[in-house]
Amino acid sequence: MKSKNVHEYIKKVAFLIRKERERKDISILYMTDRLQLSDSYYRHLERATTQQVSLYKYLQMAQLIRIPLSEVLEYVETKNVNMKKETYKLGYSKLQENFDIDSYIKEIGEELRRRRKEQNKYQKTFGDAMGITSHYYGHIERGTQMSISLYKYKVIADILDTPLHIILRQVEENLNIK
Incomplete structure (x- = not known):
């Protein structure tokens, strides 16, 4: 996969995580407190303005909003994600709250x-x-x-x-x- 495609892939992953956080009415303050991040850095994560974010960090974000990261990635890899679309209601399965x-x-x-x-x-x-x-x-x-x-x-x-x-x-x- 070409670098540009991987960058677009990551932007879509971050976009879907943000949309799911918003859909579940989870605040950025909750996320930043739990992840021990600054507000501005967390917003960078959700906008994917940096490409070198660890998978570990994405797993933490997904864990906090109780979605399996595999399902976010599956959605990106198998469906057309339009980042201009206002709402997404994704059918995620249950995720254990505190896995290691x-x-x-x-x-x-x-x-x-x-x-x-x-x-x-x-x-x-x-x-x-x-x-x-x-x-x-x-x-x-x-x-x-x-x-x-x-x-x-x-x-x-x-x-x-x-x-x-x-x-x-x-x-x-x-x-x-x-």
């Missing part, structure tokens, strides 16, 4: 490793495509880096030729959080 995000990130790494090995690909292939070392990519698969951006996870999913929502749905099922 660290375990979630580690499980993503395990799922990525399993899928990479199934395809007989090497960590170096992924590192080269992402502009990082295979050693750093290994940290992603081990789940030891919590600050990996949604952008990078999307690139990895594209290399695996698997929609990211499928990977996250498998993780949610493995962890039994839906």
